[in-house]
Amino acid sequence: MSEEMNLQENQEFREGNLVKGTVAQVEEKAVTVTIEGAPFDGIIPISELSSLHIEKASDAVSIGDELNLIITKVEDDNFVLSKRKVDAAEAWDSLEQKFKSGEIIEAEVKDVVKGGLVVDLGLRGFVPASLVEDHFVESFDDYKGKVLTFLIVEMEKEKNRLILSHRAVVEAQKESNKKNVLDHIHAGDELTGTVQRIASFGAFVDLGGVDGLVHISQLSHEHVEQVSDVIQEGQQIKVKVLSVDRDSERISLSIKDTLPGPWEGIEDKAPRGSVQTGTIKRLVSYGAFVEVFPGIEGLVHISQIAHSHIGTPHEVLKEGQEVQVKVLEVNKQDKRLSLSIKDLLEKENEYSGSDYQMPEETKGFSISDVIGDKLKDFK
Known part of the structure; x- marks a missing residue:
């Protein structure tokens, strides 16, 4: 605070002097104060009560309040005083230190205006919309009255300019949390x-x-x-x-x-000797891989496809075909499932001609139950 704003032991009542006043009367647009030792009372216009816009003087002070004031004008039988300038001068000194040290400030949002938020720190602080959060905010209406944390990102005393950021605090906290989490995850x-x-x-x-x-x-x-x-x-x-x-x-x-692996409990889901329905996923020279459960494939060796000799599985089977198979062996540790189509077919029921022929009743399985779609011709 400047030297001319210091209280003197021998109180004088001139423009620029600091005085203490007690609120004696509160009107809508002005406040009357008594000043100890002064020859007459002083008036504080509503515009000099606060750094923020207020609608009526009672929003800022009440009768009996003791205020630090500065005389801005001496008129006949009257002083014009300012509370705003004293508050601002005191606030600048404190805020400059906080700005240099990067100290986090806590303050209530006093107003929501076009382009951002307004806070009262003894002087008007402005938070641009882009510096409120680290994400897009549709409306700031519900921010009024909220207490938030801020960092000062810009201040110019000559222009009475004070820019704050809540976003900077949020980002710093997230960065700190991220480092902490990274240090403790393995x-x-x-x-x-x-x-x-x-x-x-x-x-x-x-x-x-x-x-x-x-x-x-x-x-x-x-x-x-x-x-x-x-x-x-x-x-x-x-x-x-x-x-x-x-x-x-x-x-x-x-x-x-x-999650439990697909082979978990396979002995119970597909015990040896059980009949399963599956889909042929791949055909290779030595047999067919059939998916009997999601993620579980078993091998039907070429010798287990038909009773009669076939050259390749492609002669009688096709990928995507639904078939019924009998489980011959289950090995959970090696994730192996040995299957047979042949064991579900009557020996006399061979692949012949252009279609796979089968009696109407054989071991309780129909054509669709056992082999699915028609098989490819083979000769």
């Missing part, structure tokens, strides 16, 4: 997160301040066409940490590794 950890964003190649999951990526291949043990078929934005999910790259702040996650 490969193999199982965590709960929230799906933040879905992309064609996977999903980004918030782990409490930092995002990790679940690649589409890590969503399920089954093949996934679209990420949104499995999870949705906002959904809470359990994930396993595959890897952490702290330098690039990348975390690879898996949902699949938190």
Whole structure:
């Protein structure tokens, strides 16, 4: 505060002097104060009560309040005083220190105006809309009356300009949280997160301040066409940490590794001797791979396709065809399932001519039950 604004021991009542006044009368647009030792009272115009716009004087002061004031004009039998200038001068000194040190300030939003927010820090502080949050805000109407934290990002005393940012505080807090989370996450950890964003190649999951990526291949043990078929934005999910790259702040996650594998309990789902319905996924020279459960394929060796000799599986089977198979062997440890089509066919029921022929009743299975679609011709 400037020297001319210091109280003198021998009080004088001249323009620029600081005085103490007691509110004696509050009118709509002005306040009357008594000044100890002064020959007459003083008037504070409503515009000099606060750095913010107020509709009536009673919004700022009440009768009996003691105020620090500065004399702005001496008139006949009257002083014109300002509370606003004293508050501002005191505030600038304090705020300059906070600006230099990067101290976080807490203040109430006093008003919402075009382009941003207004706060009272002893002088008018302005928060541009772009510096309120780190995301788009449709309307700031409900911000009035909120207490927020701010950093001073710009101040010019000569222009009475004070620019604040809540966004800077939010971003700094998020960065601190991110570092803390990264320091405490390790490969193999199982965590709960929230799906933040879905992309064609996977999903980004918030782990409490930092995002990790679940690649589409890590969503399920089954093949996934679209990420949104499995999870949705906002959904809470359990994930396993595959890897952490702290330098690039990348975390690879898996949902699949938190789920029971498709081979879990296979002995109960497909016990030896049971009959299963499946789909032929691949044909190879030595047999056919049949998917009997999602993610579970078993091999029908070429010798287990028909009672009669065939050169290749392609002669009688086709990919995508639905067939019934008998489980010959289950090996959970090696993830192997040995299957047979032949064991469900009567020996006399061979592939002949252009169609696969079968009696109406044989072991309780119809043509569609056992082999599905018509098989390819072979000779």
